[in-house]
Amino acid sequence: MNVQMTVGSLLERAEKLYGKKQVISRTHSGIQRFTYKETGQRTRRLAHALEKLGVGKGDRVGTLAWNHHRHLEAYFAVPGIGAVLHTINIRLSPEQISYIINHAEDQVLLVDIDLVPLIEKIQPTLKTVHSYIIMSDDKLPDTTLSPVHSYEDLLKESNPSHPFAADIDENDPAGMCYTSATTGNPKGVVYSHRAIVLHSYALGLADTTAISEKDVAMPVVPMFHVNAWGLPFAAAFFGTTQVLPGPQFTPQILAELIQNEKVTITAGVPTIWLGLLNELERGDYDNSSLRSILCGGSAAPKGMITAFEEKYNIPFAHAYGMTETTPLALISTIKSYQEDSLNEAEKLELQSKQGLLVPGLEMKVIGANGEVDWDGKEMGELLIRGPWIAGEYYKDERTYDAFRDGWLYTGDVVTVDDEGNVKIVDRTKDLIKSGGEWISSVDLENAVMSHEAVFEACVVAIPDPRWQERPIACVVLKDAYKGKVTKEELLAYLSSLVAKWSLPDDIIFMEEIPKTSVGKFLKRTLREQVKETLSNQMNG
Numbered sequence: 001m002n003v004q005m006t007v008g009s010l011l012e013r014a015e016k017l018y019g020k021k022q023v024i025s026r027t028h029s030g031i032q033r034f035t036y037k038e039t040g041q042r043t044r045r046l047a048h049a050l051e052k053l054g055v056g057k058g059d060r061v062g063t064l065a066w067n068h069h070r071h072l073e074a075y076f077a078v079p080g081i082g083a084v085l086h087t088i089n090i091r092l093s094p095e096q097i098s099y100i101i102n103h104a105e106d107q108v109l110l111v112d113i114d115l116v117p118l119i120e121k122i123q124p125t126l127k128t129v130h131s132y133i134i135m136s137d138d139k140l141p142d143t144t145l146s147p148v149h150s151y152e153d154l155l156k157e158s159n160p161s162h163p164f165a166a167d168i169d170e171n172d173p174a175g176m177c178y179t180s181a182t183t184g185n186p187k188g189v190v191y192s193h194r195a196i197v198l199h200s201y202a203l204g205l206a207d208t209t210a211i212s213e214k215d216v217a218m219p220v221v222p223m224f225h226v227n228a229w230g231l232p233f234a235a236a237f238f239g240t241t242q243v244l245p246g247p248q249f250t251p252q253i254l255a256e257l258i259q260n261e262k263v264t265i266t267a268g269v270p271t272i273w274l275g276l277l278n279e280l281e282r283g284d285y286d287n288s289s290l291r292s293i294l295c296g297g298s299a300a301p302k303g304m305i306t307a308f309e310e311k312y313n314i315p316f317a318h319a320y321g322m323t324e325t326t327p328l329a330l331i332s333t334i335k336s337y338q339e340d341s342l343n344e345a346e347k348l349e350l351q352s353k354q355g356l357l358v359p360g361l362e363m364k365v366i367g368a369n370g371e372v373d374w375d376g377k378e379m380g381e382l383l384i385r386g387p388w389i390a391g392e393y394y395k396d397e398r399t400y401d402a403f404r405d406g407w408l409y410t411g412d413v414v415t416v417d418d419e420g421n422v423k424i425v426d427r428t429k430d431l432i433k434s435g436g437e438w439i440s441s442v443d444l445e446n447a448v449m450s451h452e453a454v455f456e457a458c459v460v461a462i463p464d465p466r467w468q469e470r471p472i473a474c475v476v477l478k479d480a481y482k483g484k485v486t487k488e489e490l491l492a493y494l495s496s497l498v499a500k501w502s503l504p505d506d507i508i509f510m511e512e513i514p515k516t517s518v519g520k521f522l523k524r525t526l527r528e529q530v531k532e533t534l535s536n537q538m539n540g
Contacts, residue, residue: 004168004169004170004193005170005193005194005197005198006079006164006168006170006174006193006197007075007076007079007080007174007175007193007196007197007233008076008079008080008164008165008168009197010076010196010197010200010233010234010236010237011036011039011040011043011076011080011236012040012164013236013237013239014036014039014040014236014237014239015036015037015039015040017239018036018213018239019035019036019037019040020035020036020037021035021036021213021239021240021241022034022035022036022241022242023035023036023039023069023072023241023242023244024241024242024243024244024261025068025069025070025072025244025246026068026244026245026246026247026249026253026257027068027069027137027246027247028113028114028136028137028246028247029137029138032069032137034069036236036239039069039072039073039236041160041161042069042073042155042160043073043076043077043080044077044080044158044159044160044161044162044163044164045154045155045156045158045159045160045162046073046074046077046151046154046155046158047077047078047080047081047162047164048158048159048162049154049155049157049158050077050078050081050083050108051081051162052158053108053130053131053149054107054130054131055078055081055083055107055108056081056082056083057081057082057083057165057167057168057172058082058083058084058172058173059083059084059107059108060083060084060086060104060105060106060107060176061074061078061083061084061085061086061106061107061108061109061110062086062087062088062101062104062106062108062109062110062129063085063086063087063088063109063110063111063223063224064088064090064097064109064110064111064112064115064118064119064224065090065110065111065112065115065135065223065224066112066222066223066246066247066248067219067220067222067223067228067244067245067246068135068244068246068247069244070110070135070151071110071135071223071244072223072232072236072242072244074110075223075227075232075233076236078175079168079174079175079193079196080164080165081164081165082165082167082168082172084173084174084175084176084190085174085175085176086100086101086104086106086175086176086177087175087176087177087223087224087225087227088100088101088178088224089177089178089180089186089222089224089225090115090118090222090224091180092180092186094118094121094122096185096186097118097122098122098125098126099185099186100178100185100186100188101122101126101128101129102125102126102127102128103178103185103188103394103395104176104178104188104394105127105128106126106128106129107128107129107130107131108129108130108131108132108133109129109131109132109133110133110135110151111132111133111134111135111145112134112135112136112247113134113135113136113138113141114247116134116141116143116145119132119145120143120144120145123144123145130147131147131148131149132145132146132147132148132149133148133149133150133151133154134148134149134150134151135151136150136151136152137152168193169193170192170193170194170197171192171193171194172192172193173190173191173192174191174192174193174195174196175190175191175196175227176188176189176190176191176394177189177191177224177225177226177227177323178323179323179324180225180516180520184398187393187394187396187398188393188394188395188396189323189324189390189393189394190390190394191227191326191388191390194387195326195387195388195389196227196230196233196326196388197233197237198360198387198388199230199233199234199326199328199388200230200233200234200237202328202358202359202360202388203230203231203234203328204234204237204238205358205359207331207333207356207359208328208331208358208359209234209265209292209294209317209319209328209331210292211231211234211235211238211240211265212238212240213238213239213240214240214264215235215238215240215241215264215265215291216240216241216242216243216261216262216263216264216265216289217231217235217240217241217242217243217263217264217265217266217267218242218243218244218245218254218257218258218261218263218265218266218267219231219232219242219244219266219267219268220245220249220254220266220267220268220272221267221268221269221272221296221297223244225323226321226322226323226326226327227326227327228267229267229294229296229319229321229327229328230326230327230328231267241261243257243261243263245257250275251275251276251278251279252279252283254266254272254275254276254279255276255279255280255283255285255287256285258285258287258289258290259285259286259287259289262289263289263290264289264290264291264292265290265291265292265293265294266290266292266293266294267293267294267295267296268294268295268297269295269296269297269298269519269520270295270297270298270299270300270301270304270519271456271515271519272519273293273295273300273304273308274304274455274456277304277307277308278455278478280312287312287314288313290314290315291315292314292315292316292317293308293314293315293316293317294317294319295316295317295318295319296318296319296320296321296327297519297520298519298520298521299318299352299354299424299442299445299446300316300318300352301352301445301446301449301450302348302349302352302446302449302450303449303450303451303452304316304449305318305348305351305352306348316351317331317332317351318331318332318351318352318353318354318355319331319332319354319355320354320355320422320424322408322410323390324389324390324402324408324410325384325388325389325390325408326388326389326390328358329357329358329361329363329384329389330354330355330356330357330358330422331354331355331356331358332350332351332352332353332354332355332356332421333355333356334347334350334351335419338350338419350421352423352446353417353421353422353423354414354421354422354423354424355421355422356419356420356421356422357384357420357422360386360387360388361384361385361386361388361389362384362385362386363382363383363384363385363422364383364407365380365381365382365383365414365415365416365422366380366381366383367379367380367381368380372415372416374416374417374418374420375415375417375418376415376416376417376418376421376423377415378415379413379414379415379425380413380414381409381410381411381412381413381414382410382412382413382414382422382424383407383408383409383410384407384408384410385406385407385408389408390403390408391403411427412424412426412427413425413426413427413431424442425440425442425443426440426441426442430460430461430523432459432461432469432470432471434461434464434467434468434469434470434471434501439471439501439502441458441459441460441461441471441523443498443502444459444471444473444498444502444504445457445458445459445473447494447497447498448473448475448490448494448507450497451485451490451493452481453477453478453481453484453485453490454475454476454477454478454490455476455477455478456475456476456513457473457474457475457476458473458474458513458521458523458526459471459472459473459474459504460472460474460523460526460527460530461527462505462527462530462531462534464505470504470505471502471503471504471505472504472505472506472507472508472530472534473490473504473506473507473508474507474508474510474513474526474529474530475490475507475508475509475510476509476510476511476512476513477509487506487507487509490507491503491504491507506534508530508533510529513526514526514529
């Protein structure tokens, strides 16, 4: 039957079949709990309120919000009326936030109360916004935003049984998100209803994340970043209890939520899990409910994977995706016959890779001479296509850089082993060419971070008159080791792990490594800092 796949249908299933299951939301005033039945009623009230404010099919509604129940309601209310949910990265610069609101032509903004000052500063630059809705447990704050509405007041005045739109085509846009660009303005990616629904199915597969009704899912990855990796949509679809950690969470708050709410699956970037690991080492928490930590965004150090699995008995799953891929594309999986045939070191090597292609997608890897051999050695750029992969950037001429001949050119340099496991070697722009040899900054970073004293490490290239480029390692030590570990000690440790020509020319100890708004290392900024540091050393 030609039945349309729509985002609203995901929540409708939760309302009908799992009305007693909970959404547990941490806000500024504490923990709040809502059943899916109540969430459905609140969502329909919001949908009605938006329509009364003039939001129609195809209009963009922006959110500037943390992970909480109101943001979840917007996830379904906005596409439920045929409008487009535009989740805005609150960690971008004010200039970039202004750019993407104007570029998307947002009509209405839903803004968390603590983010109101950010929008007040840029309101004079916003060209299309005609209404501001403040999300808060309390009354409206004094604000220069106008016209302004209270989220809760709007809900009180609206219909809890308001129907979702019936004329939505599954290929209509449901959501959009902008990449956290390291150069130039962010690029918009649009997600169709069909893409989000199919991606939700993919998250429920046994060989991906296996999200089910039995789970308690806590997306730590921000809801403003690629739909929190699709977890809120899939969790509602499958009737999964959701734990939303709210604003300004800390590793302690995450550890307490895992313990108190018996979280079974959680997702975030490596920096989040490094922080949690430190907290688990300091405190005494019961994390026995956790069946999976899902890690993506950048490569996870082997030492961190080992610590979670061996010390805390928490299974650790490596995944890969991009804003352009909705995002799940690859996930590390050990095949049945490998469980007995591989030793622990070999299994760890597999777990540290980005893994196997998710069912429903296609890939190829293109090197200098065409498609590469699946030998785990030959490198090439990863290309992906499939029903939840974007086909273009939103009103952006840079589309032709990434989308060609029906494929997404990811910009990631990878190898593929004979089992089909993909390993990201580097971004095309971060691979280091030294004396005719390629050096993977990712492999070198992982080697450095396997040392017990190292908290974080990032490797960048600097120009070299003889070798073209040479690697420099920037290292943040764990607090207990600061001032006690030397550059020479780390280099001696690395000499047994990597080829001699891959050893960094220098190791620079830092208090903090600059990161993007979603927790990835910001290598462009770091390169400039390294150049300045080395220049000062030479001149000093």
